[in-house]
Amino acid sequence: MGKREAIAAFVDQPGGLIKALHRLQDQSGHNFLSPQDIELAAEVFDLPTASVWGTATFYSLFSMTPRGRHVIRVCESAPCHVVGSLNILSELEKHLGVQVGETTKDGCFTLEVASCLGVCGVAPAMMIDENIHGNLTPQSLAKILAGYA
Amino acid sequence: MRFIRSHILICSGSNCQLRGSLSIMHALEAELIKKGLYQEIRIVETGCLGLCEKGPGMVVYPEGVMYTRVTLADIPEIVEEHLLKGRFVRRLMTQPADGEDKLTPLNMSPFFIKQKRVVLKNCGLINPESIEEYIAAGGYQSLAMALDQYSPDQVIQIVKDSNLRGRGGAGFPTGRKWDFTRRAEGTEKYLICNADEGEPGTFKDRLIIEGDPHLVLEGMSLAAYAIGADKGIIYVRGEYDLSIKRLEQAIRQARESGLLGRNILGSEFSFDIDVCLGAGAYVCGEETALIESIEGKRGEPRLKPPYPAQAGLWGKPTSVNNVETLANIPSIIEHGAEWFRSIGTATSSGTKVFTLTGNVVNAGLIEVPMGITLREVIMEIGGGIPGGRQFKMAQTGGTSGGCLAEEHLDVPMDYESLSQYGSSLGSGALLIMDDSHCIVDLTKCFLRFFVHESCGQCTPCREGTAQLYNIVDKISKGRAAGSDIDLIEKLSRTMQISPLCALGQTAPIPVLSAFQYFGPEVRAHLRGTCPAGICNMKGALANADS
Numbered sequence: 001m002g003k004r005e006a007i008a009a010f011v012d013q014p015g016g017l018i019k020a021l022h023r024l025q026d027q028s029g030h031n032f033l034s035p036q037d038i039e040l041a042a043e044v045f046d047l048p049t050a051s052v053w054g055t056a057t058f059y060s061l062f063s064m065t066p067r068g069r070h071v072i073r074v075c076e077s078a079p080c081h082v083v084g085s086l087n088i089l090s091e092l093e094k095h096l097g098v099q100v101g102e103t104t105k106d107g108c109f110t111l112e113v114a115s116c117l118g119v120c121g122v123a124p125a126m127m128i129d130e131n132i133h134g135n136l137t138p139q140s141l142a143k144i145l146a147g148y149a
Numbered sequence: 150m151r152f153i154r155s156h157i158l159i160c161s162g163s164n165c166q167l168r169g170s171l172s173i174m175h176a177l178e179a180e181l182i183k184k185g186l187y188q189e190i191r192i193v194e195t196g197c198l199g200l201c202e203k204g205p206g207m208v209v210y211p212e213g214v215m216y217t218r219v220t221l222a223d224i225p226e227i228v229e230e231h232l233l234k235g236r237f238v239r240r241l242m243t244q245p246a247d248g249e250d251k252l253t254p255l256n257m258s259p260f261f262i263k264q265k266r267v268v269l270k271n272c273g274l275i276n277p278e279s280i281e282e283y284i285a286a287g288g289y290q291s292l293a294m295a296l297d298q299y300s301p302d303q304v305i306q307i308v309k310d311s312n313l314r315g316r317g318g319a320g321f322p323t324g325r326k327w328d329f330t331r332r333a334e335g336t337e338k339y340l341i342c343n344a345d346e347g348e349p350g351t352f353k354d355r356l357i358i359e360g361d362p363h364l365v366l367e368g369m370s371l372a373a374y375a376i377g378a379d380k381g382i383i384y385v386r387g388e389y390d391l392s393i394k395r396l397e398q399a400i401r402q403a404r405e406s407g408l409l410g411r412n413i414l415g416s417e418f419s420f421d422i423d424v425c426l427g428a429g430a431y432v433c434g435e436e437t438a439l440i441e442s443i444e445g446k447r448g449e450p451r452l453k454p455p456y457p458a459q460a461g462l463w464g465k466p467t468s469v470n471n472v473e474t475l476a477n478i479p480s481i482i483e484h485g486a487e488w489f490r491s492i493g494t495a496t497s498s499g500t501k502v503f504t505l506t507g508n509v510v511n512a513g514l515i516e517v518p519m520g521i522t523l524r525e526v527i528m529e530i531g532g533g534i535p536g537g538r539q540f541k542m543a544q545t546g547g548t549s550g551g552c553l554a555e556e557h558l559d560v561p562m563d564y565e566s567l568s569q570y571g572s573s574l575g576s577g578a579l580l581i582m583d584d585s586h587c588i589v590d591l592t593k594c595f596l597r598f599f600v601h602e603s604c605g606q607c608t609p610c611r612e613g614t615a616q617l618y619n620i621v622d623k624i625s626k627g628r629a630a631g632s633d634i635d636l637i638e639k640l641s642r643t644m645q646i647s648p649l650c651a652l653g654q655t656a657p658i659p660v661l662s663a664f665q666y667f668g669p670e671v672r673a674h675l676r677g678t679c680p681a682g683i684c685n686m687k688g689a690l691a692n693a694d695s
Contacts, residue, residue: 014382014462015425017445022387022428051446058447058604059428061387077349078548079506081594082582115431115598116349116548117388120506120578121164121201121513130390134167 003027003037007044017045021056030066031110060114068103070148073114074126080116085124089113091138095145108149155190155232156210160273162197162359163391164352164513169221170205176221180228190232196360198273200243200260202512208273213255216241260511263530265492267500268476269516272360277395280402283363289408291482292370296416299482304375305331308478310486312498317343317434317471318546318575319651320564326468329458330376333466338378341462341469342369344385344392345439347431348547349598350578353502354472356514358385358392361476362399366422368475370413371482373420376468381422384439387429396424431602435650436469437461438604449606450650473502473577493519497563501577508583510535517562524558527581538583542667546575548595549655551662552588571662587683588667589625589674592660596621599656610653613644617660627677627689634664634671 006023010016024037033056042049056062074089089100092111096104103110119125122134133144159174174192181187198206203217214237216227223241230236237252244258255261266272275282283289295304309324330338342365346354358365369381385392400422403409411419430448432438437451440462461467477499481489490498497519503526505512510532517526523543527533534540544552545562551572553560560566567573582591596618605611620637623629641657648654664671673680677689
């Protein structure tokens with residue numbers, strides 16, 4: 001299905017623009033929204049480009065720059081912090097050879113931090129794409145990442 | 150007919166799923182088939198049992214034996230010993246069992262005995278994916294009763310009399326909110342269920358939805374009937390995959406059964422519900438920002454008044470209610486306002502669902518009557534502090550809530566008492582921290598969250614959160630002076646009154662309370678010492694005025 005058809009169905013739904021942006025980002029292949037995507041959404045939703053741009057840049061789940069095939073979001077909120085999320089983050093940075101906000105050279109992973117993911121019962125936690133991984137230890141990371149490479 | 154002699158209820162809430170409850174379930178199924186027991190024992194997927202830290206959890210009925218931290222290797226033993234020979238597998242049990250056959254009933258065990266489950270009444274008892282099980286447990290009775298016997302005004306009166314207050318954080322009386330919306334001019338009105346649970350440490354709404362989605366739908370239908378809305382929207386976090394799936398499935402089932410749609414149960418009342426997804430913005434939990442987001446815009450809070458009750462979604466009268474608030478409604482209609490007021494304290498009626506996180510033995514989901522003390526929650530239900538460490542502090546109400554010290558352990562958990570100590574019930578998050586943590590480091594973590602989540606619309610919040618962070622960062626490096634603490638105080642007071650929404654207004658609360666109750670520890674940092682040994686003091690400056 002082309003991008004235009006994929007998002008046309010959302011026009012009359014509540015929150016339709018955000019659903020459309022989710023869809024465009026999923027179809028981009030690089031987990032991001034290009035200027036062309038923004039133009040397209042503006043046209044389909046009959047909105048000024050600037051207001052679609054405004055919406056897209058507001059929400060943390062959308063990226064305006066290309067990202068890796070998989071996006072890692074490590075929770076840095078207090079419940080994860082008190083059980084060691086900083087160790088998880090530094091171990092990930094070491095293992096992947098990137099800092100927060102960067103993408104690995106092979107284009108496989110982008111490392112991000114996130115606010116509470118709402119699974120504090122298994123803190124410290126992170127999300128890779130739509131999947132949550134909890135009870136993380138610095139030792140458990142390599143095996144989890146291998147499942148995505 | 151298949152005769153079932155035992156039921157095994159396995160938690161399929163997201164915390165337990167992450168600990169492997171689904172593979173446990175499949176292994177159990179295979180083992181039952183292998184032993185020829187499959188015809189007489191039924192496995193049921195249920196919602197959260199509460200002991201998230203000890204997942205995956207399961208309860209075997211009719212005995213009511215709860216097993217936790219079950220692994221694949223334990224399955225053959227559970228089947229062979231318990232289900233075939235009738236002997237409990239004691240090493241996996243959570244409740245005490247004296248002697249061979251004396252078992253403490255589950256609801257009398259330490260984790261459950263002080264709980265009162267109203268919102269979570271079906272959680273862990275029914276299969277959330279089955280509307281039939283919800284109906285069999287008395288579900289949709291309240292809706293039928295209200296449509297048959299009560300006018301919308303009577304429903305509002307019952308909710309007003311019950312003294313129910315919003316469970317999302319602000320604590321506004323629900324009946325009054327509905328009354329404003331009902332009396333607002335216009336025939337087109339909306340009901341929005343706020344499931345954009347973003348307060349760090351809070352995952353109650355996720356587990357309520359996952360464990361009993363129809364309860365939320367029934368609460369929404371009653372609310373819509375009361376305010377005169379025929380359209381409802383659930384705004385749920387984009388990250389909440391299982392919640393979204395369970396809600397969409399429940400809505401489909403309710404439509405098929407005629408419990409959503411036109412002329413519900415033969416009445417004049419028509420109502421339908423849509424699910425709307427968030428995209429990662431904490432501020433969208435604020436009701437006007439949430440409305441902006443549903444309209445497809447940046448989630449920036451609106452200037453109030455007008456309040457949503459006058460001009461909400463698409464400019465129409467709208468009531469925005471939290472998941473837990475709505476989940477209370479069916480029970481209030483069923484048992485009456487007086488019953489609800491008999492739970493809790495004189496001014497804070499009913500129960501509150503809390504999520505226990507951090508350094509506590511039984512991290513998880515609990516529901517207790519309002520007015521219970523922090524000590525009972527942490528030391529009894531929560532099982533105390535693990536690893537032989539000491540309790541240091543608890544933050545109630547999430548990252549926007551206040552920090553309480555050991556001297557506050559006997560404070561009752563209700564709206565009024567907590568606010569006396571500069572804290573709040575908030576969303577029901579309870580973060581417990583032991584003595585290995587540094588108050589300055591924690592405050593920095595709280596503030597980093599607000600810097601990231603401030604939407605940037607108004608200056609006091611956008612600049613204020615960043616400045617607070619910078620000053621606390623300076624303190625954590627031993628580079629601050631006494632005057633910086635005064636500056637924090639001054640800036641915080643400004644922020645409490647000037648930003649457009651609660652995000653900016655509450656951001657200073659954790660800082661103020663932490664600095665008030667842990668003053669000596671904070672001031673040690675001015676002298677270049679972190680008593681807990683967490684902060685990096687290598688670049689510390691010696692300060693004369695500290």
